[in-house]
Amino acid sequence: MEVTPDGTLTERARTPAANPMFLAVRPDSETLYAVERVDGxxxxxxxxxxxxxxxxxxxxxxxxxxxxxxxxxxATGRYAFVANYQGATVAAYPIADDGRLGEAADVVRHEGSGSDPERQAAAHPHAIAPGPENRFCYVPDLGTDRIAIYRPDESGALRPAEAGPVTASAGAGPRHIAFHPTDPYCYVVDELDSMVSAYERDPQTGGLAAIDRSSTLPAAFNGDNEPADVHVHPSGRWVYVSNRGHDSVAVFAVDPTTGRLEAVAHEPTRGATPRDIALAPDGEVLLASNQHGNAVVGFAIDETGRLEPIAELPVPKPVCAKFLESA
Incomplete structure (x- = not known):
């Protein structure tokens, strides 16, 4: 899919893949990695x-x-990291110079449960994301209401950080994490109670300290909802969260002094179940992947952080989108 400067979305190519769920691009922009729910x-x-x-x-x-x-x-393009929701594991893989994946260098199994007997009967790591300094990896675990923190070593082994894991609010179900581009803050979307949690992050130890929590929904909404994805604008001024159920993108302003969030708007995604959102590197466009709306919808981002729909491209059951930057 090509995104032009005016926001037009155009299909460029199709490549068969086996039930892909999430994507990542190597920093050199030459290799794409996909987790696929096939063959176990x-x-x-x-x-x-x-x-x-x-x-x-x-x-x-x-x-x-x-x-x-x-x-x-x-950030070095040397390792890929994978989170397995049902398997309750996270894994690290060395990457060869040509982009191929080596055998897993380490596999860590999560243990525990949470307060929701249906969704939290076991551990469910939902993401694994390297932090800004590329020293720590953060793993929101929906099943245990914890954010595990690892410090990968030179061999790719996932060593627990000395700061230890962070316990989220009971029944929150932490899902994805996004980092502020310049300040020591990060934001975790909590799937089970439709909240986004703000944390202050210690760059030296990797530790997290809770700052505040904000609802991803407007006050008048009382239907079922499961937020999915969270991103920080490249300027650091806004945070975006996708809502599945309310079918919207929640827009928050970031307080530059405290890192706290203030709700700005809730923009409909023009389709059902926006599982993933993606921000253009220049911060001018946001894409929403409407999984059950069978379309990717593009939005222009204005000077207040609000969204204006500008384009739509039919895509069967889209679940993830990534922007490709020039090497």
């Missing part, structure tokens, strides 16, 4: 043709757990 869980590497948009599969590895739901790549 798999993570695959694809070579990117920047001209045509086509992908060529390089290789794949077991995701080391069922229900893989997230993949990320560290």
């Amino acid at each position: 869980g798999r993570v695959s590497a694809y070579r990117i043709d920047a001209e045509s948009g086509r992908l060529t599969r390089l290789n794949g590895r077991s995701s080391e757990g069922g229900g893989p739901c997230y993949v990320s790549v560290d």
Whole structure:
């Protein structure tokens, strides 16, 4: 899919893939990684043709757990990390110079449960994201109401950070995490109670301290909802959260002094179940992947952080979108 400067969305190519759930792009913009719910869980590497948009599969590895739901790549492009929702594991993989994935360097199993007997009967790591300094990896675990913090070593082993895990609010169900580009704040979307939690982050220890929590929903809404994705604008001025049920993107302003959030708007995504949102590197466009609306919708971001719909592209059951930057 190509996004033009005026926000037009155009299909460029299609590459067959086996039930892909989440994507990550290596920093050199030459390789894409996808977790795929097939063969008990798999993570695959694809070579990117920047001209045509086509992908060529390089290789794949077991995701080391069922229900893989997230993949990320560290800032050096040396390691990929995977979270397995059903398997309750996170795994680290070395990346070869040509982008291929090596065998898992480490696999860590999460244990525990939470207060919701249906959704939190076991651990469910939902994401694994390297922090801004590339020293720590953060794992929101929906099943245990914890955010685990790891410090990968030179071999790729996921060593627990000395700061230890952070306990979220009971029944919150932390899902995804996003980091402020310049200040020591990060934001975690809590799937089970439709909240977004703000944390202050210690860059030296990796530790998190809770600051505040904000609802992702307007006060008048009382229907079912499960927020999914969270991103911080490249300027650091706004935070965006997707709501599945309310089918909107919640817009928050960031207080630059405290890191707290203030609700600004709730923009309908023009489709059902926005599982993922993506921000353009220049901060001018947001894409919402409406999984059950079978479309990706593009929005322009104005000077207040609010969203204005500008384009739509039919896509069967879209679940994730990533922008490709030039190397």
